[in-house]
Amino acid sequence: KIRVNRHRIMRRDNYSCAYCGSKKSLTIDHIIPKSKGGDNTWKNLVTCCLPCNFKKGDKSLEEIGMKLIKKPTEPNIFSDAVGQGLQKIWIEYQSSF
Numbered sequence: 001k002i003r004v005n006r007h008r009i010m011r012r013d014n015y016s017c018a019y020c021g022s023k024k025s026l027t028i029d030h031i032i033p034k035s036k037g038g039d040n041t042w043k044n045l046v047t048c049c050l051p052c053n054f055k056k057g058d059k060s061l062e063e064i065g066m067k068l069i070k071k072p073t074e075p076n077i078f079s080d081a082v083g084q085g086l087q088k089i090w091i092e093y094q095s096s097f
Helices: 006-012 050-056 084-095
Strands: 026-030 045-049
Touching: 006 026, 006 045, 026 050, 045 050
Parallel strands: none
Antiparallel strands: 026 045
């Protein structure tokens, strides 16, 4: 398992809001709020702009009528979210054949 952190979440989401696509004033949002049992996992954390974060507040997506642009996923060791270092190693490994 790859550890979740703020930088990796934003990288996975291409530094854009998971609700509106904005690339300004970004933060992290829990899809299922912590107060309602949401946890800090790859599938519950998304990049979010401040206006969408304020709009959503402590509510679920259904309560507020918001939708995700793309479903969040857990990356693997070769994903961009993890970093370029492992990708470089993988490319060099592949080219050795």
